[in-house]
Amino acid sequence: MEAESDDNLASQVEEIEALSAIYGDEWCVVDEVSRVYCIQVTDGEEKQQWALCLQVILPTDYPRLSPPIYELKQNIGEPVLFLWVERVREFLLEKGERDQSGPSGSAKKSCEEEDAEETVTVVISPASSDSDLSPAQDEELPPIHHGEPVTDKRSTFQAHLAPVVSVRQVKLVQGKLMENKKIANATHNIMAYRIFCEDRNSFIQDCDDDGETAAGGRMLHIMEILDVRNVLVIVSRWYGGIHLGPDRFKHINNCTRNILDTCGYLEAKDDGASKGKKTKSKKSK
Structure with a gap:
């Protein structure tokens, strides 16, 4: 059980280091002890039309047993639920196609x-x-x-x-x-x-x-x-x-x-x- 916990922690550390390197200033550590992190996502334009904040909490048994807990905030001033659902649908369909063709x-x-x-x-x-x-x-x-x-x-x-x-x-x-x-x-x-x-x-x-x-x-x-x-x-x-x-x-x-x-x-x-x-x-x- 302890070995499994160590494996989870090692996987989390590796993923956090990768995300920090990829997103730079857009990556924020909210509470390192509680494993709470935030990623700022924007449209990449100088005059940003929209911005999104993805806050995640990593359970101690993530990724082997539990998924991350997340909260999504978007300040575009219009309904976004349909867009979110469709993006998730696209992701799952693409993942299914990749799984059928064999793992990378x-x-x-x-x-x-x-x-x-x-x-x-x-x-x-x-x-x-x-x-x-x-x-x-x-x-x-x-x-x-x-x-x-x-x-x-x-x-x-x-x-x-x-x-x-x-x-x-x-x-x-x-x-x-x-x-x-x-x-x-x-x-x-x-x-x-x-x-x-x-x-x-x-x-x-x-x-x-x-x-x-x-x-x-x-x-x-x-x-x-x-x-x-x-x-x-x-x-x-x-x-x-x-x-x-x-x-x-x-x-x-x-x-x-x-x-x-x-x-x-x-x-x-x-x-x-x-x-x-x-x-x-x-x-x-």
């Missing part, structure tokens, strides 16, 4: 036959074999983007991002980054990637902590929540000799989200969502 976690199946024979777990290491990186495999090295470094108590964090469509490209990017002595000598190179296979309607996705326990899984969790695809993110950490405690995960998460935002992955997702809303609005008329 089964995405460790590859898009291509050649990838299917490879181990999905990729360890960041300068020792990538020549056969993995051979140009004869007709894989091009994708462009690599580097985020702004963040320093805290002499520890420095920097994210690197590349668009990828195969596991082989993931290895190519890793190998290229390891040619940089500074990156190769980082204390940790934490990695997560997600690749969407349209023909199978599933994902290849994996992560690696590179010695920073659970950090890769948290990065992948953020990428799943943001629903980004065909992208690899690596966060390098150079340890400065002073322990950061949980703050190290905050920096890793923030670096992940910031480089996804800078490279347009969040903007593309928001544009798609906006188009969907407009289409829905016209249809309802």
Whole structure:
């Protein structure tokens, strides 16, 4: 029973860290002891037409046994119950379709036959074999983007991002980054990637902590929540000799989200969502 309670608490901490990194200033801790939190949701415009406050309470046995308790407030001055019901209906229908087509976690199946024979777990290491990186495999090295470094108590964090469509490209990017002595000598190179296979309607996705326990899984969790695809993110950490405690995960998460935002992955997702809303609005008329 105690082990189950610890698992619930660990899941809650991981989810809260991810949400805090994703929503930034819109995320608010109301009462940490009682696990009460609030998320401000707006339309994203400078002159906001509407705003919504989602306040949640996490029971001690969430998420394994109990759902979160929530209160929703919206200050748009018009009836909203119908809109809420329809949004929930849309979510449940989409979830049902995803469940029928198989969980995204089964995405460790590859898009291509050649990838299917490879181990999905990729360890960041300068020792990538020549056969993995051979140009004869007709894989091009994708462009690599580097985020702004963040320093805290002499520890420095920097994210690197590349668009990828195969596991082989993931290895190519890793190998290229390891040619940089500074990156190769980082204390940790934490990695997560997600690749969407349209023909199978599933994902290849994996992560690696590179010695920073659970950090890769948290990065992948953020990428799943943001629903980004065909992208690899690596966060390098150079340890400065002073322990950061949980703050190290905050920096890793923030670096992940910031480089996804800078490279347009969040903007593309928001544009798609906006188009969907407009289409829905016209249809309802």
